Each structure stands twice: as C-alpha cells, then as structure tokens.
Amino acid sequence: MDTGLHARLREAGTDALTCAAQVFRPTVEADRAGLASLFSAGRVLQVHDRLLDQLGELLRIQSPARRFTAHELDLAVSDHLAGTRLEDHGVWVFYPWSGRLVHLLDEAEFARVRTDRNRNKITAEEQAVLSTKRIGVIGLSVGQSVSLALALERGFGELRIADHDDLDLSNLNRLRSGVHNLGLPKTVNVAREIAEIDPFLKVTCFHEGITRDNLDRFLTDGGRLDVLVEECDSVDIKVLARQRAKAHRIPVVMDTSDRGMIDVERFDLEPERPLLHGLIDHLDPDAAATARTAEEKLPFVAPMAGLHTLSKRMKASMIEVGHGLVSWPQLASSVFLGGALACDTVRRILLGQMTGSGRFHIDPETLLPGTDGPAVVVVRSEPPPPLTLRSMRDALPEAHRTTRPAYPLEEAAVAQLVEAGAWAPSGGNDQPWRFLNEHGRLYLFHEPARSHSAADPGQVVPMLSLGACVENILVMAAGIGIGLTHRLLHVAEEPRLVACFEADGTRVPEGSGLSLWLRQRCTNRRLGDRSPLDGPTKVALLDAAAEVPGAMAHLLEGAGPLDRVAALCGAAERLRFLNATCHHELFTKEVRWTPEDARRTRDGLDLATFEMSAAEVLGMQVASDPEAIALVRAWKAGSAFTNLSGPAIRSSSAVVCVSMPRMDRDHALNAGRAMERVWLRATALGLAVHPVSAPILLGLLADAPVFDASERERIAECAAGIRDVFATGDRSPAFLLRIFRAPAPSERSLRLPLDMIRSTAHAVATP
Numbered sequence: 215m216d217t218g219l220h221a222r223l224r225e226a227g228t229d230a231l232t233c234a235a236q237v238f239r240p241t242v243e244a245d246r247a248g249l250a251s252l253f254s255a256g257r258v259l260q261v262h263d264r265l266l267d268q269l270g271e272l273l274r275i276q277s278p279a280r281r282f283t284a285h286e287l288d289l290a291v292s293d294h295l296a297g298t299r300l301e302d303h304g305v306w307v308f309y310p311w312s313g314r315l316v317h318l319l320d321e322a323e324f325a326r327v328r329t330d331r332n333r334n335k336i337t338a339e340e341q342a343v344l345s346t347k348r349i350g351v352i353g354l355s356v357g358q359s360v361s362l363a364l365a366l367e368r369g370f371g372e373l374r375i376a377d378h379d380d381l382d383l384s385n386l387n388r389l390r391s392g393v394h395n396l397g398l399p400k401t402v403n404v405a406r407e408i409a410e411i412d413p414f415l416k417v418t419c420f421h422e423g424i425t426r427d428n429l430d431r432f433l434t435d436g437g438r439l440d441v442l443v444e445e446c447d448s449v450d451i452k453v454l455a456r457q458r459a460k461a462h463r464i465p466v467v468m469d470t471s472d473r474g475m476i477d478v479e480r481f482d483l484e485p486e487r488p489l490l491h492g493l494i495d496h497l498d499p500d501a502a503a504t505a506r507t508a509e510e511k512l513p514f515v516a517p518m519a520g521l522h523t524l525s526k527r528m529k530a531s532m533i534e535v536g537h538g539l540v541s542w543p544q545l546a547s548s549v550f551l552g553g554a555l556a557c558d559t560v561r562r563i564l565l566g567q568m569t570g571s572g573r574f575h576i577d578p579e580t581l582l583p584g585t586d587g588p589a590v591v592v593v594r595s596e597p598p599p600p601l602t603l604r605s606m607r608d609a610l611p612e613a614h615r616t617t618r619p620a621y622p623l624e625e626a627a628v629a630q631l632v633e634a635g636a637w638a639p640s641g642g643n644d645q646p647w648r649f650l651n652e653h654g655r656l657y658l659f660h661e662p663a664r665s666h667s668a669a670d671p672g673q674v675v676p677m678l679s680l681g682a683c684v685e686n687i688l689v690m691a692a693g694i695g696i697g698l699t700h701r702l703l704h705v706a707e708e709p710r711l712v713a714c715f716e717a718d719g720t721r722v723p724e725g726s727g728l729s730l731w732l733r734q735r736c737t738n739r740r741l742g743d744r745s746p747l748d749g750p751t752k753v754a755l756l757d758a759a760a761e762v763p764g765a766m767a768h769l770l771e772g773a774g775p776l777d778r779v780a781a782l783c784g785a786a787e788r789l790r791f792l793n794a795t796c797h798h799e800l801f802t803k804e805v806r807w808t809p810e811d812a813r814r815t816r817d818g819l820d821l822a823t824f825e826m827s828a829a830e831v832l833g834m835q836v837a838s839d840p841e842a843i844a845l846v847r848a849w850k851a852g853s854a855f856t857n858l859s860g861p862a863i864r865s866s867s868a869v870v871c872v873s874m875p876r877m878d879r880d881h882a883l884n885a886g887r888a889m890e891r892v893w894l895r896a897t898a899l900g901l902a903v904h905p906v907s908a909p910i911l912l913g914l915l916a917d918a919p920v921f922d923a924s925e926r927e928r929i930a931e932c933a934a935g936i937r938d939v940f941a942t943g944d945r946s947p948a949f950l951l952r953i954f955r956a957p958a959p960s961e962r963s964l965r966l967p968l969d970m971i972r973s974t975a976h977a978v979a980t981p
C-alpha cells in the first residue's frame with residue numbers, strides 16, 4: 215500500500231551532508247531577512263533562548279572575585295547590553311537537521327564562557343595558540359571520541375575529519391550518536407555534534423574518506439596540519455598516511471582502543487624517524503597498497519595493533535573472529551579513554567609540552583588491578599633424570615654381560631643403524647631414544663627425559679616413535695645386507711631398555727627396497743591435490759602395515775569419509791588446544807618459533823615445517839597465550855580450532871589408520887613399526903604423508919590426570935568415531951596418516967647430533 219509516506223519522508227529530510235550550523239546576526243540586515251524566511255518557510259521547529267543565563271555567566275567570569283546578588287547581576291547584564299534589545303544581542307544559530315534555532319553569545323563571548331573552566335589547565339594564552347592549529351583525524355570510531363574531546367576543549371582552529379563509512383547500529387556500542395542518525399555518514403555525525411557543542415568551530419569534512427588521491431589535500435589544503443590523528447582501519451592508508459605525514463613533517467598520533475595503547479611519531483622533530491617506530495621496517499610499505507586479503511594485511515596489522523601486547527580478552531576474541539564473532543570488539547570505555555588520551559597528547563604536542571615519540575600503554579587493567587581471569591591450571595611433569603652410560607650398562611641382561619654374540623656388529627654398521635634409527639619420526643620431534651653399542655650388540659633405550667609429559671604418564675606416544683626407530687634400524691640393516699634379529703626386551707629393573715639388535719650372520723639382499731627411502735621420509739604438512747590412489751598403491755600401503763606382527767591398516771577415501779575424519783580430528787584438536795596442560799606442552803615444550811631456536815635445539819616442531827601462511831602463524835602466536843585460551847575455554851568457544859587440519863585432510867587422497875589387537879607396550883612398539891613401514895612405502899611411491907593422530911592419541915591418553923570428566927567423555931566420542939568410521943571392530947586404532955600428492959615440504963625437521971643420543975663401550979668417559 216503506497217501511503218506516500220516515503221515521498222513525504224524524503225521531502226522532510228535535510229541534505230544528508232549538511233553539517234554546518236547557520237549563524238544569523240540580528241544586527242545584520244541580510245541575516246534578519248534570512249531568519250524571517252526560515253520562519254515563513256516553517257523550517258524552525260523549536261526555538262531555544264537561554265541568552266540571559268549565558269550573559270550572567272559571562273559577567274561572573276569577567277569579575278571572578280565578585281559575588282553578584284540577583285539584582286546586581288540583572289543590572290550588570292543591562293549595562294552590558296547597553297540599550298540593545300536582548301533578542302538583538304549575540305547570534306541566532308539555526309541547525310537545519312533538527313529545525314532548532316538557538317540564541318547564543320557571539321563567538322568571542324561564547325568562546326570565553328565555554329572555555330572558562332579549561333583555565334588554567336589550559337591558560338587563555340594557550341587557548342589562543344590552540345585556536346590557530348589545524349588537526350586532522352582519519353577514521354571516526356576512536357576518531358569520533360578524539361574529535362569530540364578536542365572540540366570540547368576547543369583545542370583547534372580547524373578540524374579536518376575523514377571517514378567513508380556510514381553509521382550502523384553495531385557502531386552504537388561506542389560511537390556517541392542517536393538512533394535517528396543511523397545511515398548518516400560518520401563525518402556528518404561528528405561535524406553535527408561539534409556544531410551543536412560549538413557552532414563557531416571550523417570543521418572540514420572528507421566524506422569520501424582518505425584515498426591516495428586526496429591524502430595530500432587532506433594534509434595540506436587550507437594550511438598544513440599541525441597534528442594528524444590516524445585512526446583508520448585500512449592498512450594501506452595507515453602506511454601511506456605516515457609516509458606522507460613524514461614527508462610533510464607532521465606528527466602522527468594513534469590510539470588503539472585496547473589497553474590504552476597510544477603511538478606518537480614526531481616526524482616534525484625527527485624527520486628521519488622510521489614509520490611506526492620501525493615496527494614495519496621489515497615490510498615493503500608499498501606492499502600495503504596492494505594488500506587485499508586478510509592474509510596480505512596481517513603482517514602490517516600485527517605490529518600496528520601490537521599483537522603481543524593485546525589484552526587477554528582481545529586475543530581470545532581474535533581467535534573467535536570469523537567463527538563466533540564477525541569482527542574484533544571495541545568498547546565505549548576503551549574508545550572514550552583513547553579519545554581522551556589522544557586529545558591530551560595532541561594538545562601537549564601543539565603547546566610544545568611533549569617532545570617524545572614511542573608506543574605507550576595507559577592500561578586501566580594494569581594500573582587498577584582487579585581479579586584475575588579464569589585460572590590456568592597446568593599439570594607439570596617433572597623431567598626424570600636422563601639415562602647415564604652406567605644406568606644403561608647396568609640394565610643389560612646378565613647373559614649379555616658374559617657372552618659375546620657370534621657375529622658382533624662392526625662399528626661402521628652400528629653407525630649406519632643408529633643414524634637410520636634417528637631419522638625416525640617422533641611425537642613433537644622429541645627423539646626419545648638413546649643407543650648403546652656394547653660388545654657388538656646394539657641396544658635401544660627409551661629416554662623419558664626427552665618425552666615425559668603430564669598428558670602421557672604411561673608414555674604411550676614415545677613407544678610409537680621408538681617402534682618407528684626399530685623399524686628404521688631393521689630396514690637399514692636389510693639395506694646394507696646385514697641379517698639382523700631384534701628382541702623387544704622387558705627388564706623389570708630398567709623399563710627404559712626397549713630392544714636389542716644382533717647380527718645373525720646372514721647376508722640377505724633387501725627385498726622391500728625401503729632402505730633407499732629412509733632419508734627421504736618426512737612429515738609433509740602441505741595441502742594435497744585430492745588425486746585418487748590407484749588399486750595397487752592402496753594394496754601396497756595396506757600390505758606394508760600387515761608385514762609387522764599384529765598390525766593392520768584401514769584406508770578411507772572420498773569426500774564423505776574424509777569429512778568425517780576431519781570432523782573427528784577437529785574435535786580432538788580443539789580439545790587439545792583448550793586443555794591447559796596440552797596447550798602448555800605444545801607451546802612451551804614443542805614449538806620452535808624461530809629458525810634459530812630450531813637450529814639451537816635440533817628437536818621440537820620447527821614452525822617453518824607447519825606450512826602456515828603468515829596470518830596463520832600470527833594466529834598461532836595469539837593462540838599461544840594460555841590466559842587468552844583460558845578465556846576461550848570459559849566461553850565454551852574455540853570453534854576456530856576445529857578446522858585446523860580439516861582443509862589438509864579434505865585435500866588428501868586417503869587416510870590410513872593403523873590398528874593393533876590392543877595397545878600394550880609391545881603392541882604400541884609394533885604399531886610404530888607398522889606406521890613407519892606404511893610411511894616409507896608411501897614415500898617410495900612418491901606420496902606425501904602427514905600424521906593426523908590427535909583423536910587416536912588422545913583416546914590412548916584419556917586416563918591421564920590432566921583431563922576432566924567432560925573432556926574424557928568427548929575424547930571417548932572421538933575415539934569411538936574413529937573406530938566406527940574405519941570399521942576397526944575389536945581392534946585398537948593406533949595411528950592415523952593422511953596420504954596425498956604434493957611438492958616436497960618447504961622445510962625438514964632437524965635431528966639431535968649423534969653423539970648426544972649414542973653411547974659406546976669406548977665412550978666410558980661420557981656420564
């Protein structure tokens with residue numbers, strides 16, 4: 215039904231960009247006519263006249279020591295008017311957007327009264343200096359607060375404001391405005407508000423926001439800015455604005471509405487100062503102009519926003535952005551604080567009361583400490599004492615001390631076998647092995663000092679790694695033509711002794727050909743090309759597992775099944791990230807954040823092997839904060855973590871699950887052997903491999919005291935899901951590998967030096 219309402223609404227509306235008040239001086243003939251025509255056109259909807267009060271204030275301010283009676287004040291006002299009728303004194307100010315007509319003192323008297331309470335935090339002389347200054351504000355979220363604070367203090371002669379956005383309802387948690395202004399350009403909103411506070415202030419609007427084309431105009435047209443307040447959220451403009459401000463020697467102030475962070479860059483005093491204190495020096499500033507995706511922008515945004523010093527709630531919220539949140543949060547309290555801080559900083563710069571540059575925090579949470587966030591309860595595991603040569607020797611079976619093997623292993627062969635063993639994969643690349651070469655036998659020990667974990671008190675995961683190590687030794691022996699027998703050892707007094715290898719005197723040529731691939735095998739965390747595996751390839755992978763006693767492999771392919779596996783891995787990974795102890799172990803023990811760290815320790819997970827984009831690395835850095843994670847946990851959020859390996863799993867050709875009849879120590883070792891055999895076979899077939907074992911490994915660790923009842927329940931669901939999707943029946947899933955085609959990984963993980971993991975009878979001096 216057309217009631218003509220919309221047409222009438224359009225007619226009634228003033229021009230959306232009108233933001234200056236109209237000032238009429240009743241003593242000027244043309245202005246009187248203008249006022250009359252406003253009335254005759256019916257545009258004046260409300261008249262507001264409190265001029266007498268303003269005059270009273272003015273007179274009291276002019277004689278601050280005097281106590282006026284009401285009568286004395288009336289007389290003084292009459293004297294001041296000197297015969298002029300009250301309605302002809304001062305100015306009449308018309309606000310077209312509201313139809314209000316307001317009677318005010320004229321500019322000099324108005325300014326005097328309106329700034330009187332600034333004195334002498336701002337002296338009259340300083341106020342006069344400020345009234346000659348030009349300030350530019352780009353971005354009107356925090357920028358609105360800065361602008362209003364500056365206007366309230368009357369801290370400028372001209373304010374140039376720029377923003378291309380309109381006011382949305384979701385802005386009204388922090389932008390001071392009314393719901394009747396929704397849809398209004400933010401520039402207009404600010405300019406109108408300032409005009410309503412003080413119609414004499416000069417505000418110049420750049421409604422189109424700042425672009426490459428108008429930036430220089432913004433900085434210099436009508437006189438060079440004295441200070442630029444940069445509060446926009448576009449990376450390229452942030453960089454460009456600094457480049458141009460520096461060129462024009464204009465100081466830049468930026469408040470980031472989190473933890474009261476404020477940046478001051480005195481390009482006026484330090485013309486050579488690097489942009490943003492040098493924080494973006496490692497980036498190509500011109501790359502900011504072409505950065506379109508979040509991925510491309512993040513390297514700039516991170517140092518600008520101070521990623522490492524963000525508040526815990528901001529970090530925790532950032533983890534949720536794109537999942538549980540549309541955008542990062544901004545609070546009115548932070549924005550108001552930012553407005554106040556920036557205004558104070560700008561004033562002191564303009565009055566020569568501040569000369570320094572830098573990044574500062576005026577953080578209420580630090581300055582006025584409150585209660586802590588949710589507790590981070592980490593169960594720590596004490597590292598057991600490392601193995602010594604003596605403890606290893608003492609552990610050897612009695613018979614081995616008295617009998618020498620018939621075919622003692624030669625030193626050269628031992629060296630090759632140990633090296634191959636050390637190439638094995640291990641959980642978190644912890645390399646939990648030690649080798650002892652004694653009397654021609656090679657012994658493999660578990661070094662729990664390298665693998666201890668509160669989440670794995672039974673040390674199940676290192677058994678898988680040690681199993682892979684056993685397999686590598688056997689494969690290498692076959693490769694160099696040494697018949698090698700091995701026994702898994704169970705020495706009650708020394709459970710760390712795992713296996714003994716002895717030559718059997720035969721020289722059988724290697725049938726499998728796997729030894730050629732020992733060195734090539736690696737973890738590849740790239741995405742795959744989804745290409746299917748042919749029948750013989752699948753059979754070869756399944757057969758590889760079946761060559762190890764008790765082991766079996768199950769292979770899944772196709773979008774539906776891989777989606778299910780991805781969901782199970784996602785659920786397990788979320789649990790692992792949100793569990794305080796697992797989080798602690800991952801980030802403080804396993805991850806090597808820099809190449810230098812990786813090279814120094816030669817163990818752990820080198821970030822460079824994660825195949826992550828720069829944005830994902832920054833995400834990891836944010837997620838490494840245990841207190842932020844505690845908040846995510848308390849909010850029952852963290853859905854971002856459910857998709858960490860999802861894309862990789864879905865991009866794979868297949869996922870292979872190795873299963874065992876059960877998972878005691880020996881079966882876990884054999885599971886590790888089978889996993890490694892599948893991995894080596896896949897490598898030989900030109901396929902890439904990536905373990906995605908979280909749901910299985912968590913299932914094996916569920917009894918660890920680091921998990922609570924609800925976590926155990928979810929772990930059990932994941933484990934049951936894996937059994938179900940791979941149809942393992944009564945068998946225990948032991949390991950999960952995704953298999954795919956992809957280029958080689960961009961980085962390989964390192965290994966400990968051999969002399970750290972190997973002891974020989976000759977090295978008696980080694981403790």
Ligand SMILES: Cc1cc2nc3c(=O)[nH]c(=O)nc-3n(C[C@H](O)[C@H](O)[C@H](O)COP(=O)(O)O)c2cc1C
Pocket residue numbers: 637638639640641642643675678679682735736737738739818819904905906907908962963
């Ligand atoms: C028991 C075990 C569990 C593993 N779990 C994971 C895992 O959950 N995610 C992952 O990306 N890699 C996993 N890996 C791979 C190791 O991180 C990797 O083997 C180690 O960093 C050494 O690197 P390399 O395999 O390239 O030699 C696992 C390896 C083993 C043996």
